[in-house]
Amino acid sequence: MTRALTHYTGRNITFATMHGKEQLARGAFRRILGATVAAPPGLDTDQFGTLAGDIPRILTPRDAAHAKARLGMQIARSPYGLASEGSFSGSSGPLVEQREILLFIDDDLGLELIEGTLTTSPLPGGCTITTPVRAREFARALGFPSQGVVLHSAQDGHMIAHKDFTQLDELQATAEALLASGSAVIVQPDYRAHRAPSRADIIRTLCNQMAKRLATECPNCHAPGFGRVDVEHGLPCSDCGAATQVIAADLHGCCECSHRTRIPRTHLRAEPAWCDYCNP
Ligand SMILES: [Zn+2]
Ligand SMILES: [Zn+2]
Incomplete structure (x- = not known):
């Protein structure tokens, strides 16, 4: 089978990630575009805030993704950059809304594209625990260790996130020590992609969508990246x-023309x- 030549065939794209998200893009970018994807060495994306909340996020998700992609491109000296950004709302209740965006930058053509999704996360929010065994039960119910768990301790208004547990005993012992020190302790799923398979799946799907979009040329000027740029509301009421x-309708557009x-x-x-007249 011969692969169709795309604008990105043979190009190396930099995914600004420190936890292996480039692996979620590699398959689709190779298969659909003939491009390679790599992470820049020595990148610290935690400076833009963490999902665990121990480093607050000040930028909007789009601005954070943009800043990360730019930093990755700068380190790798690449004109092509990818970055993803997830946000989880209502993380204290049972239903957690998950927004995920994937941003692509092409400095050669001056393109900046976004693919995004909004779903209900299969992961629950966090809960306060009073016994160490609760941390263990919470983790087991989530499918630990492939799904990670974070412990938050709060003392004197200062929050610390304890991450990267691989053993239930280690998790329980840490919870025990934190509770013994008089901290309030919250157990929460680890939402980072390398510790949350359900989130990794969503990012992989967005990478697939982005690769397809980059393989789609504008019918008018042949620039890559033709795809959805807006939606049109106003579907008529059936009554x-x-x-x-x-x-x-979806409105598809070109970034160049x-x-x-x-x-x-x-x-x-x-x-x-949904009608303002029939159901005001
Ligand atoms: Zn065009
Ligand atoms: Zn109506």
Whole structure:
């Protein structure tokens, strides 16, 4: 089988990650684009904030992904950069909303593309524990050690995250020591991609989407990266025909020229439940 030549065939793309996310992009980027993906050496992405919350994140997810990708490109001296950024909301309740974005930069062409997703995480939020055995039970229920667990201790308003446990005994002993010292202790899933297989799957899917997008040329100017740039709301109500807020079509566009195409969604009518007239 001969591989179609794309704009990125033979190029090396830098994924700004310190925990092996480049492995989640490699397969799709090689298969779809003929490109290689590598992580820059000695990169510290924790400076942009951590998912465990011990280093607060000040930037928006997009700005953080942008800053990480730029730093990776600078270290690797590459014009092509990738970075991903996840955020988890409501991490104290049972339902955790997970947003994930993957950003790609091409300095040669001046492209900056985003693929993103919003899902309900299969991982629960954190919970306060009062006995060390609870940390063990929490970890076992999540599928530890392939799914990691983080302990947070708080004392005098100062929070410390304890990570990278590989043994249940070690986790329980740390919880025991923290509780004995009088700290409040919270146990929480480790959301980092190399310790959260469900998150790694989402990033792998986004990498696949991004590779496909980079293989898609603009029908007008042939620049790579043609794909969804916006959505059009206003799907008509099935009862009265008024425009609703439901998405009617995806708008695909080019980063280099002004070419746009409109791709209608499969539903032609919206449920009256979404209509401001039928269901105000
Ligand atoms: Zn209506
Ligand atoms: Zn174009």
